Amino acid sequence: MRSTLREPLIQFLALGLLLFLFFEWRGGGSGGSRIVVTHGELEHLASGFARTWQRPPTDEELKALVDDRVKEEIAAREAVASGLDRDDTIIRRRLRQKLEFVVEDTVEQAPPTDADLKAWLDTHADAFRSEAQVSFRQVFLSPERRGARASADAAQILARLRVAGPDADTARLGDATMLPAELPLEPVREVRLSFGEGFARGIEALAPGEWAGPVQSSYGLHLVLVRERVPASVPELASVRPEVEREVVAERRRRALEALYRRLLEKYTVEIERPASSSSTGSASATAAAGAPR
Amino acid sequence: MTMLERAIRVPFALALALIASSPALALGAGQDEPAAAPKAFPQDAGQNDPAAAAKAFQKPAYSPYARRTYPTRPLFGDTHLHTAASFDAGAFGARLGARDAYRFARGEEVTSNTGQPVKLSRPLDFLVVSDHSDNMGFFPDLYAGKPELLADPTGRRWYDMIKSGKGEQAAIEIIQAFSQGTFPKDLIYFPGTRAYRGAWQNNIAAADQYNEPGRFTAFIGYEWTSNTGGNNLHRNVIFRDGGGKASQVEPFTVYKPYGSDNPADLWKWMDAYEKKTGGSVLAIPHNGNLSNGLMFPVVEEFGKKLDRAYVESRAHWERLYEVTQTKGTGEAHPVLSPNDEFADFEIWDKGNLDGSVPKQKSMLEFEYARSALKNGLKLEQRLGTNPYKFGLIGSSDAHTGLSTVEEDNFFGKTAPQEPSPERMGATFFEDPKTGVKIMDWEVGASGYAAVWAAENTREAIWDAMERRETYATTGTRMIVRFFGGWEFEPKDADNRMPATIGYARGVPMGGDLRKAPAGKTPTFLVGALKDPIGANLDRIQIVKGWLDGKGEVHEQVYDVAWSGDRKPDPKTGKVPLVGSTVKLEEATWTNTIGAPELIAVWKDPAFDPAQRAFYYARVIEIPTPRWTAYDAKRFGVKPLPGTRMTVTERAYTAPIWYSPK
Numbered sequence: 001m002r003s004t005l006r007e008p009l010i011q012f013l014a015l016g017l018l019l020f021l022f023f024e025w026r027g028g029g030s031g032g033s034r035i036v037v038t039h040g041e042l043e044h045l046a047s048g049f050a051r052t053w054q055r056p057p058t059d060e061e062l063k064a065l066v067d068d069r070v071k072e073e074i075a076a077r078e079a080v081a082s083g084l085d086r087d088d089t090i091i092r093r094r095l096r097q098k099l100e101f102v103v104e105d106t107v108e109q110a111p112p113t114d115a116d117l118k119a120w121l122d123t124h125a126d127a128f129r130s131e132a133q134v135s136f137r138q139v140f141l142s143p144e145r146r147g148a149r150a151s152a153d154a155a156q157i158l159a160r161l162r163v164a165g166p167d168a169d170t171a172r173l174g175d176a177t178m179l180p181a182e183l184p185l186e187p188v189r190e191v192r193l194s195f196g197e198g199f200a201r202g203i204e205a206l207a208p209g210e211w212a213g214p215v216q217s218s219y220g221l222h223l224v225l226v227r228e229r230v231p232a233s234v235p236e237l238a239s240v241r242p243e244v245e246r247e248v249v250a251e252r253r254r255r256a257l258e259a260l261y262r263r264l265l266e267k268y269t270v271e272i273e274r275p276a277s278s279s280s281t282g283s284a285s286a287t288a289a290a291g292a293p294r
Numbered sequence: 295m296t297m298l299e300r301a302i303r304v305p306f307a308l309a310l311a312l313i314a315s316s317p318a319l320a321l322g323a324g325q326d327e328p329a330a331a332p333k334a335f336p337q338d339a340g341q342n343d344p345a346a347a348a349k350a351f352q353k354p355a356y357s358p359y360a361r362r363t364y365p366t367r368p369l370f371g372d373t374h375l376h377t378a379a380s381f382d383a384g385a386f387g388a389r390l391g392a393r394d395a396y397r398f399a400r401g402e403e404v405t406s407n408t409g410q411p412v413k414l415s416r417p418l419d420f421l422v423v424s425d426h427s428d429n430m431g432f433f434p435d436l437y438a439g440k441p442e443l444l445a446d447p448t449g450r451r452w453y454d455m456i457k458s459g460k461g462e463q464a465a466i467e468i469i470q471a472f473s474q475g476t477f478p479k480d481l482i483y484f485p486g487t488r489a490y491r492g493a494w495q496n497n498i499a500a501a502d503q504y505n506e507p508g509r510f511t512a513f514i515g516y517e518w519t520s521n522t523g524g525n526n527l528h529r530n531v532i533f534r535d536g537g538g539k540a541s542q543v544e545p546f547t548v549y550k551p552y553g554s555d556n557p558a559d560l561w562k563w564m565d566a567y568e569k570k571t572g573g574s575v576l577a578i579p580h581n582g583n584l585s586n587g588l589m590f591p592v593v594e595e596f597g598k599k600l601d602r603a604y605v606e607s608r609a610h611w612e613r614l615y616e617v618t619q620t621k622g623t624g625e626a627h628p629v630l631s632p633n634d635e636f637a638d639f640e641i642w643d644k645g646n647l648d649g650s651v652p653k654q655k656s657m658l659e660f661e662y663a664r665s666a667l668k669n670g671l672k673l674e675q676r677l678g679t680n681p682y683k684f685g686l687i688g689s690s691d692a693h694t695g696l697s698t699v700e701e702d703n704f705f706g707k708t709a710p711q712e713p714s715p716e717r718m719g720a721t722f723f724e725d726p727k728t729g730v731k732i733m734d735w736e737v738g739a740s741g742y743a744a745v746w747a748a749e750n751t752r753e754a755i756w757d758a759m760e761r762r763e764t765y766a767t768t769g770t771r772m773i774v775r776f777f778g779g780w781e782f783e784p785k786d787a788d789n790r791m792p793a794t795i796g797y798a799r800g801v802p803m804g805g806d807l808r809k810a811p812a813g814k815t816p817t818f819l820v821g822a823l824k825d826p827i828g829a830n831l832d833r834i835q836i837v838k839g840w841l842d843g844k845g846e847v848h849e850q851v852y853d854v855a856w857s858g859d860r861k862p863d864p865k866t867g868k869v870p871l872v873g874s875t876v877k878l879e880e881a882t883w884t885n886t887i888g889a890p891e892l893i894a895v896w897k898d899p900a901f902d903p904a905q906r907a908f909y910y911a912r913v914i915e916i917p918t919p920r921w922t923a924y925d926a927k928r929f930g931v932k933p934l935p936g937t938r939m940t941v942t943e944r945a946y947t948a949p950i951w952y953s954p955k
Contacts, residue, residue, distance in 0.1 A: 051544040052552055054566035064551045093384050101496075144889055176788045178775065178821050178891060180366045193416060193771075194367050196826030218826050219890045246503045250393065 035073050037066055045069060100257055107256045112248045118237055120248050125234045128243060131187035133230040136203065137166075138181060139174035141214065141221040146175075154214040154221050161211040166225055168211070179219065185228055195219075364797055368744040369755060370771050371420035372399065372697040373578060374517070374530050374616060374689035379493035380425040383693035387709035390695030392423045392500035399697050400510045407694055407709040415700060415827060416771075418742075419750055420511035423497055424530045427516045427545035428553075494545055498537040505536070507751040516545040518577075520555040524648040526584040527557060530616070530689075531564070534756040535573035543567050556596050561607045576760060578687065580616035582666070583624045584647040587657030590666035590682055592673065600681075605673055608681035614759055617663045617766050617946055618688040618741035620699075620707040625686075625912070625946050626664045629655055634851050635868075636835075636914060639944070640738040640768070649723060649730030667949060668839040668847035671906040674953075675841060685762030685804045685948030686910070688741020688769075699769035701941060702881075704739040704921040711737060715929040718922055718937065735937045739921045740768040744945070746802065762804025765911075765947040772831065772943075773823040776803040776911045778950035780810070782817035787893045792821055803910070804948035809955060810903040816952055820854060821893030822913040822945065829915045829943065830888025832857060832872040836896055840907035851912075854896040857889035874917040876940050881919040881927040888916035903954060910949035917942050 004010055045065040049057040057065060085091050112120075121128060139157060143150045161168050170181060179195065192200040199217035206212045206226045214221035237244065377395050378388040389407050390398075398404045401417030498514050505512040513532050520527040533540050546563040547553030554560070557579075564575050582589030594600060617625050622642030631637040645652045659665050663686065670682030690699050694712065698705040705712045710720070717734050724731040744765045747758040758764065765774050775793055779800025786795050796819050801807060807816055824831050833856035839849045853862060853869040862869050875884045898909070920941040926933055933939060 048544060049552060051542070052546060052563065054543070054570045057551070061551045068551075090381070090384070097378075097384075142891075171790065176790050178773070178792060178823050178893060181790055183366070189417070190367075194826070199826075218885070219823070242503070243506065 035070055037069060041069065042066070100260075103256045103260045104253050107252045108249060112245060112252075114237070116248055117241065117244045120251075121234070121237055121240070121244050124247070127247070128235060128240050129232045130235050131189055132232040133185050133187050133228075134183075134191060134203070135185040135227040136183055137170065137225045137227065138179070138183075139170050139223040140177040140179060140181075140219070141223075142175040142177070143220050150221055151214070154223060158211060158213060158223050161223055161225070166209055166211075166227070168225075174223070175220075177219070185230065195222075364793055365746055365748055366793075367773060368746050368765075369419035369511075369750055370742050370744055370767075371418050371422070371511070371755075372689050372692075372699075373422045373513075373515070373532060373687060373743050374424050374580065374619065374691045375421060375695070375697050376425055376517070376691070376693040377423055377695040379497060380517075380693060381428065382426065383695075383708070386693055388694055389709075392425075392497050392695075393504065395423050395695040395697070396421060396500065396504035396510075396512050398695070400504070404696075406696060406705055406712050408712040408714070410705075410712060412696060412698065412703075412705055414698065415703060417510070418697060420513065420745075420755055421697060422513040422515040422530065422532050423501065424515045424517040424532075425493060425497060426519045427494075428519060428547045428549065495541060498541050502537045505752065507749075509750065511750055511752050511755055513752060513756070514540045518546050518548065518553075518560050520548050520557065520560075521647060522548075522555045524646040524650040525586045525588050526581045526647040527555070527579070527588060528581060529557065529560060529577040529579045529612070531560075531575055531577050532756065532759070533573065533575050534752055535571070535575075536752070539571040539573040542571050558596070558604065558607065561611045564611055574756065574760075576613055576756070577611050578614045578616050579612060580619060580689070580691070581621055581624065581647070582615075582661040582663070583622050583642050584645075585661055586646040586651055586653065587660045590660045590669060592660065592669050600673065600677065602677050602679070605677045605679040605681035609679050609683055612681075613684060613762055614687050614764060614948075615663055615666075615684040616689050616743075617686045618738075618768050619691045620737050620740060621691060622736075622738065623740060623768065624662050627658050627662050630658055630662055630665050631849065631851075636851075636912070636942070636944075639942070640740065640938075642732070642736065644732065645725070645728060645730035649725035649728055649732070652728050652730055663946075664837065664839065664849060667908050667910075668841075668849060671839065671841040671908070672845065672847060674906065675845070680951075683951060685759070685764045686766040686946045687743035687745075687759075687764050688766035688946075689743055690741070699739050699741055701739050701769065701919060701921045702924050704924075706734075707737050713925070713928075715925075715931050718925050718929075718931055718933055733934065733937075735922050735934065738768070739941075742767045742769060742771065744771070744774070762948040763802050765803060765945050767945045768941070768943045770825040770828045770915065770943045772825045772828065772913060772915070772945050774911060774913055774945045774947055775819070775821045776947045776950070777801065777819040778805065778807050778816055778909060778952075779819070780807070780814045780817065782819045782895045784895045786819055787821070787895050792819055792893060795819065801950060803950060805950050807950060807952045810901070810952070815898050815901045816909070816950075817895060817897045818854075818909060818911075818950070819893075819895050820911045822891070822911075824885075824888075824890045824915070829883060829918045830857065830885045830890055831892050832888050832914045832916050832942070833869060834892050834894065835912045835914070836909050837912055838898065838907060838909050840902075840905050842902075842905060850900070852896065854911075855892040855894035857887065857892065857916075872916050874940065876917050876919055876923075878919065878923050878939055879927065881923045883916070883918045885916075906954065907952045908949040909952070911945075911947040913945040915943040 042062075046057055046062060049061065049065060079085060139161065141150050141154050141157070146153055157173055161170070161173070183191070183194075188200055191203070195217050199215055199222065202215035202217075203224050203226060206215075206224060208226045208229055211223055211225045213223040215224050216222075375395055376383040376388070377391050378384045379391060380388070387407055390404070394404050398412070398414065399418045399421040401414055403411055403413040406412045494516070497516070501512040501514045503512075504510065514535070514537065515530060515532040518529045518531060520529075531545070543566075544552075546560050548555045557577075560577060564577065567573060567575055579589060588595075591600060595604065598604075617623065618640070623640040625639070626634055626637035627641060627643065628634070628638040643653050643658070659669070663684075666682040667684075670680040673682070674680035688699075690697050691707065692698065692705070693708045694705055696705045706717060711717050711722075711734055720734040722732040722734045722737060744767055745755050745758045746763040747754040765776075775796060777796030777800040779796075781799050782795075786792065789795055796802065800817075800819065810816070818836060820834055820836065822831055822834055834854050836852050836854050837849065838852065839847060841847050853867075856869045857872060860869050860872070873887050875887055877883070892913075901907075917940045920939050922933055922937050923939045925931065926939070
């Protein structure tokens with residue numbers, strides 16, 4: 001008997017029992033048919049309100065918050081007791097979301113180092129390459145207005161432009177259009193967005209400083225003078241740091257989730273029932289299915 | 295350590311780990327800082343944009359084209375997109391989150407909710423992820439660190455694992471510990487407990503991460519989903535600011551006492567936000583067509599007679615209206631505008647949002663944009679301010695995280711509506727009591743917001759929205775300019791730089807003309823360029839609405855520019871239809887009709903300087919295959935009888951208003 005009483009386990013159990021009784025006598029926590037709205041909860045409700053309305057709730061409003069909270073607690077307990085939480089798609093999705101949040105957040109707790117970012121930038125340079133830029137002028141010829149003459153007219157106007165040079169006065173040449181006649185140095189992406197992919201590719205090979213063309217767009221024909229070209233380049237880490245960091249963290253988050261499911265799946269065996277009339281829908285083994293993260 | 299000792303330590307260590315994983319606590323954040331401390335803001339630090347730098351350091355230019363102060367192309371974006379963080383999107387099966395949505399909008403290829411690869415034809419310039427505010431959760435930023443808990447070895451171990459990049463390992467242990475522990479209720483509500491992190495903080499972080507000034511703008515926003523009785527009064531709230539300001543508040547919801555279903559209370563929330571943070575926020579309502587007559591009241595709202603306070607508030611906070619999206623287009627209705635042959639376009643007029651109450655004709659006047667613009671003139675006369683003085687934009691309201699609204703690249707409104715042979719024949723929803731039934735094919739591939747912003751930043755785009763210099767498109771990227779002034783002449787349409795003339799001698803879309811100079815009539819310079827990869831244009835129209843001396847409102851649609859050599863009908867003044875090159879079986883069309891560019895100067899032939907009026911431009915493309923036609927071709931399915939198979943895409947500009955004083 002005495003040796004039993006000396007067992008740490010027994011002593012701890014006795015201590016636990018005493019604490020439990022003491023706790024219950026003091027009023028304990030919620031459970032069973034007892035609902036306690038704690039100080040923490042009251043603060044939670046009030047501050048949630050304050051963050052929405054930018055002022056603390058009045059007594060009446062706080063009472064409404066608490067009443068609603070109590071109703072919610074009762075409903076939640078009754079619902080769970082009736083098994084309403086089972087097989088509910090929304091609840092399951094929310095639970096999954098919360099689980100994944102925990103993992104995602106731990107990833108964000110350890111920001112990548114400069115070395116991590118540099119390494120990522122080196123191996124994924126293409127994703128961060130600053131776009132090539134181009135500046136150019138263009139003279140537009142409208143097939144709507146000129147019909148079959150358009151090509152011949154283009155050749156003629158091009159000859160004149162070549163003689164006049166890069167600073168030719170184009171105000172009265174070609175046809176009026178809302179498309180800009182001159183574009184300052186901008187990423188090639190902008191050219192694609194304004195003139196279309198075909199035109200953007202069409203001017204890629206043009207040498208700067210001389211009028212060339214006609215280049216086709218979905219609007220018509222263009223005679224183009226490329227003024228300047230700046231090639232794409234891989235930037236220094238300093239200028240793309242936030243984007244690199246974002247990509248590194250996104251990758252870590254993804255890997256963390258995969259690792260989570262791999263680790264958790266080790267606890268489970270998965271069986272997938274096949275329909276009685278077995279059509280060859282593939283013999284995906286249970287292991288394979290279990291191993292594939294969603 | 296014995297098993298027992300470990301068992302006792304777990305609850306405390308768990309609490310510690312949860313606290314420790316709260317970055318706010320870890321950084322010792324103060325009272326007013328956001329619960330999830332955002333990373334450094336690139337936009338505040340200033341990013342080196344070589345194009346901008348080149349512009350700033352140019353020598354004075356001979357060329358009149360250099361260093362324009364106005365934009366050469368509008369910015370295209372979506373102001374209304376839902377991700378898996380929205381309750382209903384997740385319920386439908388959406389898996390993509392805010393970050394996926396931004397990556398997609400920026401032009402990357404992603405995997406859709408149903409596992410299909412998807413990519414936009416061209417990147418968008420901006421995006422607002424506007425998940426529903428209800429269920430985004432809220433978490434107080436109270437802090438209470440208990441130093442003695444940090445002394446616990448297991449907790450310390452978990453804290454160190456997290457900090458050294460072994461977070462996922464720690465997380466697994468924490469989760470497994472979760473399943474063993476029960477601990478004091480108060481700790482569950484411990485502020486900053488990560489298991490309870492809300493979608494709001496997540497969305498803010500995602501927006502700040504993907505916001506790249508000069509390249510792509512990610513706005514912070516949410517949708518306030520007022521839906522009482524199934525009547526849609528939704529608004530999208532868009533912040534001009536970054537996470538530093540936005541995370542100081544919780545989004546407004548609809549459940550009392552935290553929230554309300556009354557827009558007037560939303561406006562109070564917006565005011566409180568601006569006063570607290572010094573930031574700026576605007577609200578964009580949508581789907582008047584599903585409000586069953588409640589969107590644009592004229593007499594009373596929520597039991598209260600319309601008064602000065604209401605009209606002034608509404609005019610102040612709601613500068614735009616989302617006139618076209620997947621749940622129908624709401625510019626005009628054939629019953630309200632029987633003489634407008636283009637009014638019957640992607641109409642949803644069967645009932646309210648959930649089909650619980652069928653539509654009655656008497657509701658229509660208070661649901662459609664053109665009608666509201668007209669009634670706004672009446673209310674201005676009566677109460678001193680026009681509450682319905684809004685610019686127009688389009689957006690998707692997609693619940694897939696994918697802002698796809700092009701007909702040949704449409705991924706539906708919800709995850710089950712992503713491409714599949716079934717989607718053309720499925721029912722979207724049906725109310726058995728009322729018989730209101732909407733089929734999936736009725737969902738439209740629409741729309742985009744086009745904004746004439748000076749540069750691609752949050753501030754510039756938001757400011758352009760605030761001044762209403764915007765237009766809506768039904769999914770294509772045609773470029774539309776619209777200016778109003780007293781001095782435009784027909785030859786201005788031949789000018790090589792119409793925008794320069796427009797800004798110099800008039801006001802752009804969204805602007806105001808006042809007090810006509812003696813003998814002058816409003817003139818309008820309007821031009822449109824087709825989408826570079828899209829269809830030719832059929833015509834440009836100007837829609838005029840005005841308030842006559844007797845207090846009645848009127849409307850008239852004018853054809854102002856059109857392709858080819860069609861002549862207006864001598865009796866009706868209307869220009870005949872342009873025809874169609876659509877080959878339905880092939881799902882193709884050709885640009886052999888219509889014109890790639892239209893521009894004209896138009897003068898109001900029936901102007902009365904004493905009468906309030908508005909004018910907006912409507913640009914219409916030649917017919918093209920609708921997404922249903924692409925589905926029929928690609929999946930080899932037969933459409934249900936009555937399915938719309940072609941579409942005439944259009945743009946609607948913000949109006950220019952005229953007032954006598």
